[in-house]
Each structure stands twice: as C-alpha cells, then as structure tokens.
Amino acid sequence: MNTATPPLQGFPDSAEGWLARLLSPECNASDHAAFEGWLAMSSQNALDYAEVERIHQLAGALRADPTLHGAEPRPTARMQTTRRKRTWLRPLAWAAILMLAVSGGFWMLADVRDAKPTRYATEIGKQRHVELPDGSALVLDTNTLVQVAYEHSRRHVVLLRGRMQASVAHDGNRPFVVTSGVGSVRALGTVFQVERQDGNTVVALLEGRVIVDTNGNQPSHAIELHPLQQLAYDADGALGSPRSVDRSVAESWTRGRLVFKEERLADLIAVFNRYSHEQLILSGSELGEIRVSGVFNAGDQSGLLATLRQGWGLQAKPVAGDRIELSSSKQ
Structure with a gap:
C-alpha cells in the first residue's frame, strides 16, 4: 500500500491504520473528518482504502461462512485438552485463509466475476x-x-x-x-x-x-x-x-433538450452538429463569436436556423457535402 502521503498530525498515515481507527469503538466525528481529509490528499489514498476495506470484508465473510465450521461433537475431557493445545493454531489458519482471499483463491466470493466487456x-x-x-x-x-x-x-x-x-x-x-x-x-x-x-x-x-x-x-x-x-x-x-x-443546463441533453446561455455560436453549432448528418458551417470566423441563448430540442436543426434567422439575421444555404452554410444578411 502507498503510505507516501504526509500524515495528518495525530492520525494514521496508511489505509490499514485508518481501517483500524474507523472500526474502533472510540472513533468519533473528528476522526471521520480527518479521514475525509486524508482521502482528499491523494486519489491513491482512496484506492488503497477501498482495497483494504475489501480484504477486511472478505475475511469477515470467510469467518462467517458455515462451510468452514463443521459440526463438532460434544467435547470430552480429552478433546478439550487437545483443543487447548491447538487454539494457538487458529490465528495462523485464519491468516492463511486471508492470504488465499487476497491472492484470488476465494474469487468466488465476489458479487460479480470478471466478465468480457x-x-x-x-x-x-x-x-x-x-x-x-x-x-x-x-x-x-x-x-x-x-x-x-x-x-x-x-x-x-x-x-x-x-x-x-x-x-x-x-x-x-x-x-x-x-x-x-x-x-x-x-x-x-x-x-x-x-x-x-x-x-x-x-x-x-x-x-x-x-x-x-x-x-x-x-x-x-x-x-x-x-x-x-x-x-x-x-x-x-x-x-x-x-x-x-x-x-439544469448540464442535464438538459439527457431529456432531449439543449439549453444555451450566452453561448458562442461556434460552440453551439459544434453541439448541434453531433445530432445530424447535415453539418452547419459558418461563412466567416467572426460569426462564431455571436452569443446565443435559447432552449432547443436536440437535433432540431430547422428550429435553430429559424431562430438564428429571426434573431440575428443569419441566412442558411446548402453547399456541397451535406453542409449548410450560415452567413450574415449584410454580406
């Protein structure tokens, strides 16, 4: 894990440390605020924490998996003695299971498997x-x-x-x-x-x-x-x-509408051209600096041309190659 980011004073400087801090019963609002600050320091911090959290959840899923805990008979005195001798082995067993999970041995625990794009x-x-x-x-x-x-x-x-x-x-x-x-x-x-x-x-x-x-x-x-x-x-x-x-402007296209507020005509035309095989062009670069405001249906090229004719006196004429040229009536 990447721990090169300078630590916040008095707080963890690694993804593993932050996971332990957030899971602690003493964790409070200031800890959460500091955690958000640590995430904001680097995109790698966020990626590291997501991976550590994923591994932690995998380990929890393994610990709770009933298939890993077979039914045991009622312990006798001899079995209790044997169990006490083997208690120290459990942390090592869980560590081994966790290593398998990290390396991909328990890939089937993922909600969605890698699939073809x-x-x-x-x-x-x-x-x-x-x-x-x-x-x-x-x-x-x-x-x-x-x-x-x-x-x-x-x-x-x-x-x-x-x-x-x-x-x-x-x-x-x-x-x-x-x-x-x-x-x-x-x-x-x-x-x-x-x-x-x-x-x-x-x-x-x-x-x-x-x-x-x-x-x-x-x-x-x-x-x-x-x-x-x-x-x-x-x-x-x-x-x-x-x-x-x-x-409202950013989301307008998702509803089939295009909203422009004091947009350069050159930029407005570039947006409209995405919706049509017939491409609008300008007869002169100075026309591209005209500022236009309005609401249009996406792809309604005729509506745009009517607005430009009425509001700005621009004329449209077909030219070669499925193009429509806009020019000033004063030309």
Whole structure:
C-alpha cells in the first residue's frame, strides 16, 4: 500500500491504520473528518482504502461462512485438552485463509466475476438509457460508444467517444471508474457526466464526489470535484481548473433538450452538429463569436436556423457535402 502521503498530525498515515481507527469503538466525528481529509490528499489514498476495506470484508465473510465450521461433537475431557493445545493454531489458519482471499483463491466470493466487456452505442441523433447489473445507470448521448467491464476490484467504463451521464450505485468494494483518453474519473456513489470530443475530456459532477486523475505526458496528479463543478483535460493529460456548472443546463441533453446561455455560436453549432448528418458551417470566423441563448430540442436543426434567422439575421444555404452554410444578411 502507498503510505507516501504526509500524515495528518495525530492520525494514521496508511489505509490499514485508518481501517483500524474507523472500526474502533472510540472513533468519533473528528476522526471521520480527518479521514475525509486524508482521502482528499491523494486519489491513491482512496484506492488503497477501498482495497483494504475489501480484504477486511472478505475475511469477515470467510469467518462467517458455515462451510468452514463443521459440526463438532460434544467435547470430552480429552478433546478439550487437545483443543487447548491447538487454539494457538487458529490465528495462523485464519491468516492463511486471508492470504488465499487476497491472492484470488476465494474469487468466488465476489458479487460479480470478471466478465468480457460489453459495448453500448448510439447512432447519430439517438440517445440510449442503459441499466447496468449492479444497479447503476448510464445515459448515452448521440454518437456515443462505451465499453463496460465488471472486475474484482472495480467497475470499469471506457468512454471511446461521445458523452455519457452515470448514476452510480454505491459499492465500497468496487469503485466505479470511467476512463476517457489519458484520464480517469473515480466514484463510489454519485451522478456525473463525462464528455469526450476531439481528444479533450470534460467531467461535470452533479451529485456526490469524484476524483479526476490523469497520467498522460503531464505529471500524474488528481483533482477532487465538488457538486456542480466541472473541469477539462486535454490529450496530454493537462488538467484545467474546476469551474461552476448549472445543473439544469448540464442535464438538459439527457431529456432531449439543449439549453444555451450566452453561448458562442461556434460552440453551439459544434453541439448541434453531433445530432445530424447535415453539418452547419459558418461563412466567416467572426460569426462564431455571436452569443446565443435559447432552449432547443436536440437535433432540431430547422428550429435553430429559424431562430438564428429571426434573431440575428443569419441566412442558411446548402453547399456541397451535406453542409449548410450560415452567413450574415449584410454580406
């Protein structure tokens, strides 16, 4: 286990130490607050603790397993003497069982065994709701592809393209990890979104707690997001700074609506183009700086064009290659 993180004064500095502290009858509110602070110091701390907790629960399950405790006859005096002689062997036996559990000898105790990854996809202009076996749920936006795998130590989703929202069922033994590009998002039970476009990834947290970690060409580091925050990282793993996000805007696409508040026209068009084979283009880069606010049905390209014509005087005309060019009427 990694214990390189500087310890909090007077508190444990390892995952094993924290498990013992939290299980102690003397554990109080200040201990829990310090524990949360230790988790926030490093994403590795959270991963280490989840693994230690998993091993502890495996040991508890083994101790309670009736198949490991055969029925015994009523002890005679001779049997009691023999039992006293062998009492010292029990800790060693349980230690051996625990080692087997850690090394995978008791893999059958896992709720879900490692399985072949399953892929879920959406076509352009379509969305999909996916109910996962562990009780979690995904909403996949247009032209999205994900790969889901259940492993012994984690539930792993790879976002290959597009945008998804995850509502995660809590499982302290198997964290929920979404990988996109060179980064990953780790959660135990929460609601968050991950979007991957042109090599960049945007993570938005709606509820709970997630840790965003990257390990690309930049030095590996992690940032914890708080509810209603989002951040982005690029193809090299460089993390941006967290900024606030409006939940109604962030979740609008999951209900088939697109909400824009003073959005650059260039960015708005990029979003709309995901929902249609006909791609909108601008006749000049200066048009991309126009700020637009409005609520549209996802994929309602004609509604958007009507709004741009009425509100900003932009004209649309088809051009080669299934494209529609927007230009100013003043040109």
